[in-house]
Amino acid sequence: MTRDKVSIHGAWASRWVFILAATGSAVGLGNIWKFPYMTGMYGGGAFVIMYLVCIFLVGLPIMLAETLIGRRGRQSPVNSLKSLALEAGASPKWSWAALMGMVAALLILSFYSVVAGWSLDYIISMGRGTFDGISAEGAGAAFGALTSDPWRLTLWHSLFMLLTGFVIARGVVAGLERGLRIMMPLLFVLLLVLLGYSMTTGHFMQGFHFLFDFQPDRLLDGVLAAMGHAFFTLSVGVGSIMVYGAYMPRQASIGATVLTVGVLDTLVALTAGLALFPIVFAGGLEPSAGPGLMFVTLPVAFGNIAFGQLMGTVFFILVLIAAWTSSISMLEPAVAYLVERTQRSRAFVTSVLALLCWLVGMGTVLSFNVAADAKFFVFAEDGFRLFQWGAEGGRNFFDSIDYLTSRILLPLGGLAFVLFAGWVLQRETVRDELALRHPRLFPWVYWAMRVVAPLGVLIVFVAELVK
Ligand code: TRP
Numbered sequence: 485m486t487r488d489k490v491s492i493h494g495a496w497a498s499r500w501v502f503i504l505a506a507t508g509s510a511v512g513l514g515n516i517w518k519f520p521y522m523t524g525m526y527g528g529g530a531f532v533i534m535y536l537v538c539i540f541l542v543g544l545p546i547m548l549a550e551t552l553i554g555r556r557g558r559q560s561p562v563n564s565l566k567s568l569a570l571e572a573g574a575s576p577k578w579s580w581a582a583l584m585g586m587v588a589a590l591l592i593l594s595f596y597s598v599v600a601g602w603s604l605d606y607i608i609s610m611g612r613g614t615f616d617g618i619s620a621e622g623a624g625a626a627f628g629a630l631t632s633d634p635w636r637l638t639l640w641h642s643l644f645m646l647l648t649g650f651v652i653a654r655g656v657v658a659g660l661e662r663g664l665r666i667m668m669p670l671l672f673v674l675l676l677v678l679l680g681y682s683m684t685t686g687h688f689m690q691g692f693h694f695l696f697d698f699q700p701d702r703l704l705d706g707v708l709a710a711m712g713h714a715f716f717t718l719s720v721g722v723g724s725i726m727v728y729g730a731y732m733p734r735q736a737s738i739g740a741t742v743l744t745v746g747v748l749d750t751l752v753a754l755t756a757g758l759a760l761f762p763i764v765f766a767g768g769l770e771p772s773a774g775p776g777l778m779f780v781t782l783p784v785a786f787g788n789i790a791f792g793q794l795m796g797t798v799f800f801i802l803v804l805i806a807a808w809t810s811s812i813s814m815l816e817p818a819v820a821y822l823v824e825r826t827q828r829s830r831a832f833v834t835s836v837l838a839l840l841c842w843l844v845g846m847g848t849v850l851s852f853n854v855a856a857d858a859k860f861f862v863f864a865e866d867g868f869r870l871f872q873w874g875a876e877g878g879r880n881f882f883d884s885i886d887y888l889t890s891r892i893l894l895p896l897g898g899l900a901f902v903l904f905a906g907w908v909l910q911r912e913t914v915r916d917e918l919a920l921r922h923p924r925l926f927p928w929v930y931w932a933m934r935v936v937a938p939l940g941v942l943i944v945f946v947a948e949l950v951k
Contacts, residue, residue: 489558491730493820494656499736503744504664505728505813506551506719510749511671512810513599514717516803517778519753520760522713524771526706529697532757534707536750538714538940544746545937546720546898548929549905551738552917554729556909560820561585561723564730565904574908581900585722586818588893590837592722593814594844595885597648600807601640602779603800605630610796615787620769623784627776631852641845648811649838652819653831656731660812667805674802679755681795682762691761694771695754711944712890717749721894724813726901727820739920739929763789778803815841844885851881860884891948899941906934 496502523531557564561582569578609615615623630636651659682688715721729738760782764771767785771777786796815837822833851858859878862869872878879887905914911930920926 491558493731493823495731496656496661496733499733499741501661501664502728502732502736503741503748504668505660505731506547506725506742506745507748508664508668508809509719509724509728509813510717510745510810511752512717512719512806513596513803514713514810515749515753516756516806517599517775518713519717520757521774521777522706522709523695523757524761524777525774526709527699527702528694528771530699530702531706531710532695532754533698534703534710535714535753538711539718539746539750541932542711542898542937542940543714543718543720544742545929545932546715546902547718547725547742547746548738548918549902549933550720550723550726551729551732551742552914553901553905553909554726555732555734555738556913556917558730560730560824561726561817562821563824564726569904569908572908572910578900578904578908581897581904582723582726582817584893585897585901586821588889588897589722589724589814589817590841591844591885591893592889593648593811594841595848595882596807596811596814597644597841597845598637598641598848598882600804600811601637601642601644602630603803603807604640604643605636606779606783606800607797607804610783610786610793610800613793615783615796616793618784618787620780620784623780623787624776626783627780630779634849634853637849637852638846641849642842644807644811645838645842645845647808648815649834651808651812652815652838653834655830660816663812664809667809671802671805671809674798674805675752675755675759678759678795678799678802681791682759685762685766685789687762687765688758690765691758694761694765695757708891708944708948711940712894715894715898716890717753718746719810719813721896721898721901722814723817723897723901727817728813730820737919737921739918739925848882848885851883856880861887895941895945899938899945902933902937902941906930906938 496505553564553568554561557568559567562579565582566576566579569576614626651663653659682691719725761771763785764781767781767788769781769784773781782799783796786792815834818837819830819833822828823830826833857874858881859875860871860881861884862872862875862878864875864877914930915926918926918929920929
């Protein structure tokens with residue numbers, strides 16, 4: 485009794501294209517830039533373990549929920565949730581979760597584009613040999629020179645936003661599918677080349693131990709960060725995966741497909757770590773450098789090893805491609821929604837939204853230089869302030885958006901989606917859509933969606949608030 489709706493936006497040619505698209509969305513700056521530096525900050529192996537637990541117990545059930553809601557609804561996340569809620573006799577207000585997700589995705593895109601823009605700058609300076617023989621201070625200064633120059637940041641941010649809008653405006657098949665078919669294989673090849681290279685540095689085992697040695701005392705340091713990151717890296721909680729699910733063919737098993745995506749994303753993150761840390765150690769650098777890890781320590785490493793100029797250029801091209809296949813998935817939920825709602829053309833809607841994200845992104849651009857002292861979420865001795873110029877603590881605009889999305893909006897969105905699939909949709913609907921290869925596993929998977937994942941999010945969320 486499958487009633488099949490069709491999406492007005494188009495459909496992937498096969499389940500493999502969904503895997504490409506969802507993996508393209510999942511694999512991004514989160515894997516190559518954030519994961520290694522967070523692992524470095526939160527003590528290596530201990531963080532990796534918490535991250536894996538969060539991915540498999542919480543992230544994957546939410547991804548299942550999103551994919552099946554999308555495929556069942558065949559519309560933008562907002563309208564899919566609305567129509568499925570009405571069909572199930574529940575409140576159409578469930579769609580507010582998707583509305584919030586849509587806004588969160590646009591907020592993420594605003595800063596993602598700025599950071600992705602750095603990789604454009606680095607492709608050029610790497611290729612030109614700017615980093616040849618550079619010292620750690622030199623690389624720090626080069627990164628500082630980039631982030632303190634609002635014009636340079638604006639240039640690259642604008643270019644990256646144009647690249648993103650270009651693919652989205654061309655549509656699901658001519659834009660996304662075609663782009664992904666070229667970019668994803670390239671991404672994997674580049675990553676393997678880099679891994680092969682790091683094995684020749686002589687520090688491979690040191691990197692390996694750093695990533696996988698277990699330090700029980702640091703286990704709890706990074707749980708909150710690990711949960712936030714599990715959402716971010718899998719692209720769940722905002723409707724990116726849901727909108728891709730809407731373009732997925734009917735016959736495919738969601739269970740097997742989503743597992744493939746989760747495993748690929750995790751493998752890429754671990755491979756990126758295995759490729760990066762040996763290079764960091766080979767350059768005699770600190771793994772705990774924070775967000776600058778990729779942009780400061782790596783150029784030093786690449787600038788001082790054989791074939792570094794070539795490998796460094798390859799590396800930043802890899803970063804660019806990974807970021808590009810992710811950024812398009814942040815824009816798609818809102819574009820699909822506005823096309824449905826306003827009946828305007830994709831190109832028009834894309835231009836308006838990209839411009840909006842670009843504008844918000846300018847806040848991030850300025851937060852690295854002229855507006856570095858504009859602080860939000862300030863917890864001072866005499867109380868909490870939302871905004872204060874020049875406050876001691878607090879977060880600048882970039883950190884605030886990152887915090888607001890990763891730690892608050894993504895978990896809330898993910899919680900709503902998984903609760904909707906687990907408690908609002910009928911059990912049979914969920915079972916049919918998932919179409920697990922091993923039906924005996926269904927009760928376990930269903931239980932993970934109804935209980936384990938929501939509890940996981942809630943616990944971490946409350947811990948975050950009382951911390
Ligand atoms: N997962 C991507 C990364 O790791 C980023 C991303 C794409 C994302 N779409 C998203 C993050 C939606 C949160 C929500 O870089």
